[in-house]
Amino acid sequence: MALTVKGRATRQRIIEGAAVYLRGDEPGEVTLDDIRAITGTSKSQIFHYFPGGKEELLLAVARHESERVLEDQQPHLGALTSWAAWERWRDAVVARYRAQGRNCPLGSLMSQVGGTPGAAEVIGALLTSWRAHIRHGIERMQATGEIRPSLDADRLAAAFVAGIQGGVQVLRSSGSTWHLEATLDALIDHLRGV
Amino acid sequence: MALTVKGRATRQRIIEGAAVYLRGDEPGEVTLDDIRAITGTSKSQIFHYFPGGKEELLLAVARHESERVLEDQQPHLGALTSWAAWERWRDAVVARYRAQGRNCPLGSLMSQVGGTPGAAEVIGALLTSWRAHIRHGIERMQATGEIRPSLDADRLAAAFVAGIQGGVQVLRSSGSTWHLEATLDALIDHLRGV
DNA sequence: CCAAAAATGGACCGTAAGGTCCACAAAGGG
């Protein structure tokens, strides 16, 4: 037996506790002691469940957080079938990041675990999936004739992903969602042919 | 006299040495010893010229690097007066960031100095100036009738800035400029009304 | 019920890294 019920629970508690900490006010640099304190665990437990140490733990947290990103955009992201739906999605994205404020848990994570193998993979998988959803939405609108077929759905989806990333990054340093909204609106206008 | 000629030179050498280091292969976390080694200075000199320690030094480096960002886009960025000029600018941006590769000196800097007062200010000033240049370009094209006047120049300029930021961020984790190009092209197409 | 495996607590260690101090060298300026 590798992990008992209790063991799985503890492991999960560590991941979620770390995630909570990262969503807090002062992320900066997470230390194992921060995580230890917030999760009520001991050093040995962290290394017991994450033999690879801090790096492995942070990567697990990144995976956990990256799942939330797309979930928070649902159900809108999965049903971009009308202009109204696009607007709802847009608003959901803006609301989500406005609520998150200057703290981007994933961003903090990536800056701490950035170079390691696996980090790029996590972020890459997220971006790919994100882009696929948007591309899917564009293609459906093209099928119904609401978006001209001459547009490259995949490439525009990539533009959305990059635009959102950038908007969020600006948000992190400026505290305002203005750039994010401007980018989303510009790209949606472009889809509409306005 | 606060700083002699020799003093100014040393101070500058420290800043530029740090910048060189950040542009190198393994930025991750800069340490004062890294900087000391690459600039051939001693600890006391660093603290002599930057009494605020690491934070003040890194902020100075960030200011130094942030100047390079717009310079590297000149003269194109300052003369967005025709569609050909926009394309040249687009290519210059892509080329610049492709050459930079996965290393974004400013990005590394911001992740290390992010929370401190002054950091946001440096990045904010850069983004504002960048946006102003682009807005200016859009307005000139509107004046000549090549861009429809119904478009909000300032907001679209913000979209460009955010889009580039995001494209570069994706580049940092994926190593590809594809997203960056997709975003720039989408926004330029939108300006063109394509 | 008992031995083996898993979970937990926490003292302890090693080191990297920022920062301090002080002695000495080199300009500067009157």
Added chain:
DNA sequence: CCCTTTGTGGACCTTACGGTCCATTTTTGG
């Protein structure tokens, strides 16, 4: 030419933090 200011070298200090170890408790499975 000498005194004051500025520049430089580098030993040293302190702390934070990742990681190790082992003793103890709890759970598991036969």
